[in-house]
Amino acid sequence: MPAITLPDGSIRRFDGPVTGTTIAADIGPGLARAALAMKVDEVLVDLSREITADAAVTFVTRKDAMALEMIRHDCAHVLAEAVQALFPGTQVTIGPSIENGFYYDFATEVPFTTDDFPAIEAKMREIIARNAAFERSVLPREDAIAFFQDKGETYKAELIRDLPASETITLYRQGDWIDLCRGPHMRGTGDVGTAFKLMRTAGAYWRGDHRNRMLSRIYGTAWRDQKELDAHLHMLAEAEKRDHRRIGKDMGLFHIQEEATGSVFWHPKGWKLYRTAEDYMRRRLDAGGYQEVKTPQLVDRVLWEKSGHWEKFREHMFLARVEEEEKTLALKPMNCPGAVMIFNQGLRSYRELPLRLAEMGQCHRYEPSGALHGIMRVRAFQQDDAHIFCTEDQIAAETVRFVELLSAIYRDFGFAEFRVKFSDRPATRAGTDAVWDRAEGALRDACAIAKVDYTLNPGEGAFYGPKLEFVLRDAIGRDWQCGTLQVDFVLPERLDAEYVDVDGGRKRPVMLHRAILGSFERFLGIVIEQYAGRFPLWLSPVQVAVATIVSDADGYAQEFTAALQAAGISVKLDLTNQKINAKIREHSLQHVPVIAVVGRKEAEQRMVALRRLGGDAQELLPFADAIARLQAEATAPDLRTA
RNA sequence: GCUGUUGUAGCUCAGUGGUAGAGCACUCCCUUGGUAAGGGAGAGGUCCAGGGUUCGAGUCCCUGCAACAGCACCA
Numbered sequence: 001m002p003a004i005t006l007p008d009g010s011i012r013r014f015d016g017p018v019t020g021t022t023i024a025a026d027i028g029p030g031l032a033r034a035a036l037a038m039k040v041d042e043v044l045v046d047l048s049r050e051i052t053a054d055a056a057v058t059f060v061t062r063k064d065a066m067a068l069e070m071i072r073h074d075c076a077h078v079l080a081e082a083v084q085a086l087f088p089g090t091q092v093t094i095g096p097s098i099e100n101g102f103y104y105d106f107a108t109e110v111p112f113t114t115d116d117f118p119a120i121e122a123k124m125r126e127i128i129a130r131n132a133a134f135e136r137s138v139l140p141r142e143d144a145i146a147f148f149q150d151k152g153e154t155y156k157a158e159l160i161r162d163l164p165a166s167e168t169i170t171l172y173r174q175g176d177w178i179d180l181c182r183g184p185h186m187r188g189t190g191d192v193g194t195a196f197k198l199m200r201t202a203g204a205y206w207r208g209d210h211r212n213r214m215l216s217r218i219y220g221t222a223w224r225d226q227k228e229l230d231a232h233l234h235m236l237a238e239a240e241k242r243d244h245r246r247i248g249k250d251m252g253l254f255h256i257q258e259e260a261t262g263s264v265f266w267h268p269k270g271w272k273l274y275r276t277a278e279d280y281m282r283r284r285l286d287a288g289g290y291q292e293v294k295t296p297q298l299v300d301r302v303l304w305e306k307s308g309h310w311e312k313f314r315e316h317m318f319l320a321r322v323e324e325e326e327k328t329l330a331l332k333p334m335n336c337p338g339a340v341m342i343f344n345q346g347l348r349s350y351r352e353l354p355l356r357l358a359e360m361g362q363c364h365r366y367e368p369s370g371a372l373h374g375i376m377r378v379r380a381f382q383q384d385d386a387h388i389f390c391t392e393d394q395i396a397a398e399t400v401r402f403v404e405l406l407s408a409i410y411r412d413f414g415f416a417e418f419r420v421k422f423s424d425r426p427a428t429r430a431g432t433d434a435v436w437d438r439a440e441g442a443l444r445d446a447c448a449i450a451k452v453d454y455t456l457n458p459g460e461g462a463f464y465g466p467k468l469e470f471v472l473r474d475a476i477g478r479d480w481q482c483g484t485l486q487v488d489f490v491l492p493e494r495l496d497a498e499y500v501d502v503d504g505g506r507k508r509p510v511m512l513h514r515a516i517l518g519s520f521e522r523f524l525g526i527v528i529e530q531y532a533g534r535f536p537l538w539l540s541p542v543q544v545a546v547a548t549i550v551s552d553a554d555g556y557a558q559e560f561t562a563a564l565q566a567a568g569i570s571v572k573l574d575l576t577n578q579k580i581n582a583k584i585r586e587h588s589l590q591h592v593p594v595i596a597v598v599g600r601k602e603a604e605q606r607m608v609a610l611r612r613l614g615g616d617a618q619e620l621l622p623f624a625d626a627i628a629r630l631q632a633e634a635t636a637p638d639l640r641t642a
Numbered sequence: 643g644c645u646g647u648u649g650u651a652g653c654u655c656a657g658u659g660g661u662a663g664a665g666c667a668c669u670c671c672c673u674u675g676g677u678a679a680g681g682g683a684g685a686g687g688u689c690c691a692g693g694g695u696u697c698g699a700g701u702c703c704c705u706g707c708a709a710c711a712g713c714a715c716c717a
Contacts, residue, residue, distance in 0.1 A: 103712095111646060202712030203645025210714045214645050217712070245710095249653080258690080258708050313717060334717090368643050368715055369708090377716080462717075481716085550674050577673080578680085585678035599676055611677060618677070 005056040020047035021187075024059060034061040036186040037070060046136055046184045062224050067186075072097035074134070074185055075124075075192045075222040076104045081177040082123035083112075083218070092179060093155040093206065093215055100232060101221035105204050107155055111216040117198045120218075124196070131190030132175035136183055144169045148180065155206070156180045195229040196222035242532035244525040245374040251533055251590060253541070254375060262372050262379030264521055272541035272570060274520060277527075278360065280412070280636050281384050281517065287638075288405050290358035290386055295338025297362065298329040307337040308494055316365045318379075335361035336488075336513055339387040340495040343509070348499035353509060354390035354398055361385040363519075374525055376480070381519035388512040389497065392438055395487060398512055399446030399468075406470060406483050406516045412637040413523075413539075414530055418483075420452050421469040423460035430464055430490045439487045439510075440466045464490035470516075472526060480526055482518040533591045534613060538636045540570070545587040546608075547574040549599030556603035560596065560623065567631040588613060594630065 004012045004023055012026060020038040024031045024047070037047050039058040044066065051057070060066050076095035083106060084090055095104030106112070112120075139147065141160060148156040160169055160180060172181045174189050186192075199219045206212035223229040240246065248254050253270030256263065266274055285292065298320055304310040309317070318331040332338065339357045348355070361383045371377050388398050410418055422443065425436045443466055447454055454468065461467055470483030488511040492498075501507045517523035527539070537543055544564055548557045554575050564571040572592070574583050580597065587595050597609040597618070608626045610619045621629065 113646065200711060201646055204713045205644075208714075210644070214713080216645075219712080256709090261708070309717090316717075365716090370643060370645095370713080371715060372709090547677090548674095549676055552674080579673095579675050580677055581675090582679055583677085588678055595677080597677065600674095601676080609677080616677070 002051050003054045004051065005054075007058050017050040017052045019050050020045075020057065020059070023051075023057060031059060031061075035059040036061060036067055036191055037184055044184055046134065047187055048133075048136070049184075068224060069097050070184070070186050071192055071196075071224060072102040072222045074189065075196050075220060076102040077134075077172070077174060077177075077179055077181070077185070078124050078127050078189055078192055079104050079120070079198075079218060079220060080106075080179060081127055081174060082120050084177070086116075086119055086123055089152075091153055091155055094159070101199065101219060103204075103217050103219045105206070105215040105217045107206075107213070108216050111203065112201045112218055114198075114201060121196075121198055125194065127174070128189050128192050128194065130175065131188045133188040134183075134185035135173040136185075137171050137173065139169050139171055141165075141169055144171065144180065147171075192222065193224065195224065195226045196220055197229065197233070242529050243374075244376070244528040247528050247533040248375070251541075253528070256375075261369070262367060264375050264378060264380070269541040273524060273535070273539060276539055276541075276636075277413075277517070277520060277524060280638060281360075281409070283636075283638055284405065284409055285358045285384075285386070288356075288401070290356040292358045292360070293339065293342055295332070295335060295341065295359060295361070297331055299332055299337070301328045301330055303337055303341075304330055306494060307340075307491060309333065309337070316367070318364045318366055331364040332361070333363055333365045335359050335363065335383065335385045336387055336491055336511070337495060339385075340491060340497050340511070343387075343389050343497050344495070348389075348509075350391070350499055350501045350507070353499065354388050354394050355509075356386055356388045358384075358386040375521040376525040378519075378521050381521040383515050383519055384517045385513075385515050388514065389492075389499075389509040390512065391507075392442065392510050395439065395442035395510060395512070396446040396449065399443060399485060400450045402485055402512075402514055403446070403450040403452055408638075409516050410470075410472070410483075413527055414536065415472050419471040419473075419479075420447070420454035421457045421460075421471060421481075422447070422454040423457040423462075423467045423469065425466065426459045426461050426463060428463060429461070435489055436466070439489070443468065443485075443487060462486055462488070464488045480518075480522065482523055482526070483516045484514065484518070486513040488513055535591070535593070537593050537630075537634045540591070540593050542572050542590070542592050543569050543634050544571045544594045544596055544630060545574055545583075545590075545592040546571060546596045546598065547580065547583040547587065549580045549597065551575070551577075552600055553598045553603040556606075557598045560598065560608060560626075563623070563627050564596075564630065567627050569630055569634055584611070596626065 002014050002018060004014065004018070006012070012023065014022070020035065021032070024035040035047055037044060037060040039045070039060065040049070040051060040055045044060070060070070073096070076097065079102070080092045080095055083104070084092065087108060091107035093105040093107060095102060144160050145157045148160065163169065170181065170183055171178050172183060172185055197220060199221055202217045202219065203214045204217040206215055221229070221232060223232060248270065251269060252267050253273065254264050254266045256265065282292065301310055304317070313333055317333050320329045320331065339359065342357060343355065362380070363383060364380050367377060367379050372379070390398055424440055429436070447468070457469070465487035467484060467486040469481050471479050471481050473479050492508045492511050497509055497511070498506045499509055546557050546561045546564070548554055557573060557575065561571050561573040574587070576583070584595060591613060593613045595611045597611060602608055606623045607620055608623065610621060610626060611617070
């Protein structure tokens, strides 16, 4: 006699085991039509599942966010059936729902291409129109393995073999097509609807391991209705518009070419942006108690052998040899050994600690070709690096200090929020458990003091110590790890760093590796996408465009331009023989934040009309006021007084 | 690195084995105008590179390079 409690608190009693379908029908025909699945005591199950005991039941309809996930999951099944119908001999593997859609990995001799999509989508529509019910069945493990093995589905058989013994093996049937699946599913294939689209193909390793066979993956997106699908496609188009590679080209910021893959040619405007960021960082670091240093690009392998990089990082290092010498040099992939070399000059005292050595360190790393991505993932980049030599007792205070600095800097660049990941001791590590306890404890305490919420990243720490990772999310929703703070007990040991303690004895310092932007290249890529190229005034490479309406105003425009330049503002003077409309349009497309328009009237009255990017209002100001106003607005956030 | 796709004017892209195209940008001329495209003319090409098939290759085939998407990688 199950008593079913509904979300509104009402209770319905049934004579015996009852399915969701029956309950929904009992409540009303509207719900019977709308219900796709149900939650029984908070567990999502098929509508057709029998309920035998008292339970709280909530129905899932198309309106619920949860329906979206089911639509995508079901759509993946429909995709798999369609593919197997069209391409006999193709094996199915896995096909989950993911953010915004789903994918399915197939084992096939000939990989799929987007040319296959129209046929596959047509077949999918057929399957959806047929609206075969999803039917769940439970099979003993050995039977299930035999079933898939007989069908030639070796990947499915392998999956079942590897499922934990406690797991119930369930199959789902839709018409004649059967898949191994945990479920749950909606009522039938028709519930998927028609708001889906296959997006792209890709290779993907079986079980995500590059030693395994490459499968052919098809990505799709699916939504509750056409309107949602259209909105999603529109969002993708918008995201593409703010792609930093697109904007970099359109605004003439930088380029990359074949002869130097993974390295950036910064154009004047791009380099201006870079320098603005760099100058800002220098001021922040100076104010933050850091001393800047510079260490060599080319360093003998002997040092890399000592530091451990030769062993652990060699395949990522660019080597350089010269005919005349036996030596092998390497372009530095990291700055840390260089910093230790500076620390090691002379005898250090505990009085000098914490010693914060910053370096705008140019690094080269041989990244796999497939990893390169615009200026975000490159082979030559500059880090805003620093190494803090301190005692164990100073770790917490230095961490708090660092997080404060990092927060202020991210805020100034327009990132109000960031995530923090705490990576603790990995399985293979250097140092005793006692040392790890202290290092992790110090970091945890510091996070508490600095009021930093973090998610634990178990076992992901560096072999030499725990670390914090600071992650920003870009405009296209990708996560980028920018900042990092790593506690290192190993490198000071390997490179023999030491200081004289109060008692006159020699001690090893702890080394904190830390970066805030990470790499300038990557960070600026993120900033470009964050602002879609419409930078705040202080960052904008061209801050003001001075545009004339008539050539009679040229002299006055030149005078105003010179005054802006003298005030430290980056300005572009436009005396071209074009109508003001065309000039406005051109500079607006270049995302110049302020256009100062001068015509005959302004020249006679010694005024300027300021026009802001994105607006059409004009502000008429006297010459000197305009200069003062723009100068104040263009001031970097760390230099503002008010 | 792996799988797939792509590579034509500065940019965005058409191009069916038979004389290389468009729009925008660029240069020049006309136009001096009031807040997102004034008009006209002109110039601009190793069709990614190298092989092959063919009477003939931008087009078909092979190899390489690069970019893009994803996977793996990001110590």
